[in-house]
Amino acid sequence: MQAAAASSQRSEFKSGLHAGMSIAVGYMPIALTFGLLAKTTGLSLAETVLMSLLVFAGASQYISLSLIAAGVGIAVIIFNTFIVNIRHFLMSASLNEKMEKDSLGKKALYAFGLTDETFSVIATREGKSTTSFAFGVMLIAYGSWVINSGIGHLIGASLPVFLQAAMSIALYAMFVGLLIPSVKKSVKVFYLALTAGALNSILTLSGALEAGWSIIAATLVSSIIVEVVLLARRRAGF
Amino acid sequence: MNTSILLLIVGMAVVTYIPRMLPLTLLEGKELPEFLQSVLRNIPYAVLGALIFPGILLIREGDIWFGLVGAAAAFTLAIAGANVMVVVIGSILLLSLYHLMI
Numbered sequence: 001m002q003a004a005a006a007s008s009q010r011s012e013f014k015s016g017l018h019a020g021m022s023i024a025v026g027y028m029p030i031a032l033t034f035g036l037l038a039k040t041t042g043l044s045l046a047e048t049v050l051m052s053l054l055v056f057a058g059a060s061q062y063i064s065l066s067l068i069a070a071g072v073g074i075a076v077i078i079f080n081t082f083i084v085n086i087r088h089f090l091m092s093a094s095l096n097e098k099m100e101k102d103s104l105g106k107k108a109l110y111a112f113g114l115t116d117e118t119f120s121v122i123a124t125r126e127g128k129s130t131t132s133f134a135f136g137v138m139l140i141a142y143g144s145w146v147i148n149s150g151i152g153h154l155i156g157a158s159l160p161v162f163l164q165a166a167m168s169i170a171l172y173a174m175f176v177g178l179l180i181p182s183v184k185k186s187v188k189v190f191y192l193a194l195t196a197g198a199l200n201s202i203l204t205l206s207g208a209l210e211a212g213w214s215i216i217a218a219t220l221v222s223s224i225i226v227e228v229v230l231l232a233r234r235r236a237g238f
Numbered sequence: 239m240n241t242s243i244l245l246l247i248v249g250m251a252v253v254t255y256i257p258r259m260l261p262l263t264l265l266e267g268k269e270l271p272e273f274l275q276s277v278l279r280n281i282p283y284a285v286l287g288a289l290i291f292p293g294i295l296l297i298r299e300g301d302i303w304f305g306l307v308g309a310a311a312a313f314t315l316a317i318a319g320a321n322v323m324v325v326v327i328g329s330i331l332l333l334s335l336y337h338l339m340i
Contacts, residue, residue: 025327044239055254060254064246068243074249077246078246078249079253082254088257092258092259093265093278095262097270097279107263111259114258119285120289165298167330170330173325174322174325180313192284193283193284194287195284197287205292222287222288223284227280
């Protein structure tokens, strides 16, 4: 029994590594550029790698660099980081519904690896997601993020311009690749994504909300409205 | 290592970790009301919609065509049934070609 459990854990971990490959590719150009920018901002190699090791959050790490360069105080940068990452409350709560039961220690450990990208991969998997699968996805994404931050700082350059530009599509293409199979199976998924995408576009392009807040607002409003409308329609007998 | 940078990094690490960790641990084993559960299960798909739009169209400032070509490539490949990695690599290749042509 134990041997069987261990081997299924191993295969779950491996399929996690496999599923996380596209994140690793997508993080590469962003992390390389982060390393380069960190160097030009005056951070040492150790500081750059340490930030990627401990923080592991693309958007806030980028913003922190521009704030450091502007001479903004530490407390303000930390507060700003918190604001940018508030959306992870929502993702963490949603992920909890998806994950198998496990010890609080393991959950607290893999919670560290939650990013927009790892969440998308783990939460759109069919059925329940296992702890080993989550560790696999997160480990390969984390590895790519940390190592490429270091390489970017070391070589002091990012990818060739044409590749850099083309690779900026990578994470978006991954999101599309994760979304479409579910859209094909369920019209509800289509409404959810369409409503949230439209709302987020209106909120950001009109300048009503900053990107971090508008993702939260669009996601919550769409998740609630679609649920209420479908419930009402079911009650009405459609 | 510069002390104030070290302090900054640790502070950023703490405030980034808290929202990631609290719901996953506090809600473990708790049975939420059914409506709330449904809403939480909707979130991954809504988030994907919000992460894709409008971002995918704006990947290159001032050149909406670059984003449109990339989006068209990604959606076409995904709808055709390609797996995620193929969608990613295919979209990168197509945009590289497009970039080299113009």
